[in-house]
Amino acid sequence: MGMTETHDRHAAEARFRAVFSHLGAVAAYARRRGSRDADAVAAEVMTIAWRRLADVPHDDPRPWLYATARNLVLADLRRASFSASEMTEDFAPAPEVVELDPILGAALLSLSRLDREALLLVAWEDLTPTQAARSLGINPAAFRVRLLRARRRLRTKLEDASTGRRCDPNAHLDMETT
Amino acid sequence: MSTESIMVRLRRANPVPQAPAGEDNELFARITAEAADSRLTERTRPRVERRRRVVVAAFALLVAALLASTAFAISQWIGGDVVPPPVTKQEYLEAQKELSLPPGVKWPKYNMGEPNSVTNRGAGGGQAVLVAQNAWECYWVDAIKRGDAAAGQQAHNELNKLLANNIREAPAWASENWAPTPLPDHPVVYFAHDGGLAWVKNNYRQAAGGDPTGISQSCKANAPG
Numbered sequence: 001m002g003m004t005e006t007h008d009r010h011a012a013e014a015r016f017r018a019v020f021s022h023l024g025a026v027a028a029y030a031r032r033r034g035s036r037d038a039d040a041v042a043a044e045v046m047t048i049a050w051r052r053l054a055d056v057p058h059d060d061p062r063p064w065l066y067a068t069a070r071n072l073v074l075a076d077l078r079r080a081s082f083s084a085s086e087m088t089e090d091f092a093p094a095p096e097v098v099e100l101d102p103i104l105g106a107a108l109l110s111l112s113r114l115d116r117e118a119l120l121l122v123a124w125e126d127l128t129p130t131q132a133a134r135s136l137g138i139n140p141a142a143f144r145v146r147l148l149r150a151r152r153r154l155r156t157k158l159e160d161a162s163t164g165r166r167c168d169p170n171a172h173l174d175m176e177t178t
Numbered sequence: 179m180s181t182e183s184i185m186v187r188l189r190r191a192n193p194v195p196q197a198p199a200g201e202d203n204e205l206f207a208r209i210t211a212e213a214a215d216s217r218l219t220e221r222t223r224p225r226v227e228r229r230r231r232v233v234v235a236a237f238a239l240l241v242a243a244l245l246a247s248t249a250f251a252i253s254q255w256i257g258g259d260v261v262p263p264p265v266t267k268q269e270y271l272e273a274q275k276e277l278s279l280p281p282g283v284k285w286p287k288y289n290m291g292e293p294n295s296v297t298n299r300g301a302g303g304g305q306a307v308l309v310a311q312n313a314w315e316c317y318w319v320d321a322i323k324r325g326d327a328a329a330g331q332q333a334h335n336e337l338n339k340l341l342a343n344n345i346r347e348a349p350a351w352a353s354e355n356w357a358p359t360p361l362p363d364h365p366v367v368y369f370a371h372d373g374g375l376a377w378v379k380n381n382y383r384q385a386a387g388g389d390p391t392g393i394s395q396s397c398k399a400n401a402p403g
Contacts, residue, residue: 012214020206028197043205050209054217104191123188155184 012053019049019061025125026065032124035073036080045069063135066125070117070135107157115150118143259357260296269302273365277310277344278336280317285309298357303365307344308400311337311367315381316397322390334386341382347375 026045030038045068049056056064108116114136121132133143270288279285286309288302318333320326343364348356350371357368369375381392 008218009214012218013210015218016210016214017206020209023202023205024197024199028194031194032192043209046205047209047212050212051215053215055215100193101191104187119185119188123185124192124194151184154188158184158187 015058016050016053019053019056019065020046022062022065025062026069029066029069029125030073032120033070033073035076037076041069041072041076044072057134060131062125062127063131066121066127066135067137103158103161107154107161110157111150111153115146115153118147119150119154122147259299259361261299262296263293265299266297266302266305269300269365270306271302273303273306276364277306277340279310279313280333280336283313283317300357300361300366304367307340307365307367311340311345312397312400314340315393316401318385319390319394319397322385322388330385334382337382341379345369345375345378347371 023042023046027038027042030041035041045065048068049061049065108119111119117136118132121127121135122129125132127135129144129147130140132147133140136143138146267288274285285306288305314333314336318330318337321329321333344366346366346368348368348371352368352371356370369378377392378396381396384391385393
């Protein structure tokens with residue numbers, strides 16, 4: 001390995017170190033979206049990020065990392081839905097996962113997947129609307145409109161729930177549901 | 179319920195309020211042990227490659243430029259002097275002013291040859307001398323065949339003038355296409371020191387004696403093609 005290649009590799013590792021610092025945030029994202037093996041998802045996201053480091057934005061890698069994690073979680077959930085009968089206690093939620101308010105959970109699940117993800121990227125992942133828009137691959141202006149509508153829809157659902165019009169109590173918060 | 183309170187409620191409901199620590203050196207080492215994104219690790223290499231290619235291209239251009247004038251350059255190195263076809267053609271045309279042709283004969287058009295070819299300086303004049311020599315030899319052959327003594331004499335005189343002024347023999351040591359330095363200021367053709375010029379002179383002697391065999395062969399052999 002020549003000096004240039006060694007220098008390039010060190011530079012790549014230094015750049016990846018900054019990306020890798022979001023490992024915990026990515027694992028948390030996967031858990032919040034219902035992944036049953038969030039750590040594995042986060043590790044997989046980081047592996048992909050290393051292999052495609054040139055695609056990972058320098059300034060803020062989180063939207064890219066969350067988008068990658070979203071795809072992996074969705075793929076996991078699809079696989080899990082095919083083998084639901086084989087579920088064991090290994091799929092139980094991790095200890096740090098707080099039980100979600102069932103009314104809120106049901107209201108969230110009644111939203112479209114995109115509306116729900118727009119709300120959660122801002123509320124749970126603490127992204128700005130611009131960052132969240134980047135993660136969803138949509139225009140920031142369009143995201144703001146979507147976020148506003150999603151808030152209104154969620155409020156309506158919660159108000160309906162509080163007045164006795166219940167959302168589906170059996171719904172689970174995963175990203176397959178629309 | 180305001181939209182703001184909706185977001186507050188959502189934040190409070192975060193099922194994983196605290197992201198776990200992101201440090202995992204073992205995982206980091208395991209991931210980075212794999213090949214990195216080639217677009218990053220090879221990003222500087224192409225720059226070096228490009229720079230190298232530019233240098234090679236520049237060198238190739240230099241070589242091409244040298245090759246384009248190879249004959250000129252080489253001839254300069256070995257002491258010669260070569261010129262491109264237009265110069266040779268001009269020499270040929272200029273020589274026509276100093277040389278004469280038999281009645282009714284026209285100067286053949288000069289064949290420029292390959293555009294990137296080169297010829298010894300003065301070769302255009304030498305070509306004109308050979309054309310004139312051949313034309314007068316053929317004219318002499320016809321004169322002998324026709325029994326036209328005057329025409330034969332005219333041809334003999336013209337050929338003697340050429341031998342005296344425009345035809346020379348190169349030194350015995352000279353290579354092919356030898357030319358003196360400096361070149362004469364009139365058209366001259368240099369025969370190699372191989373007996374050729376002696377054969378020509380002998381032919382003229384025979385023709386003067388009424389035998390056109392030699393000049394007839396030369397007429398046919400050296401006719402402008």
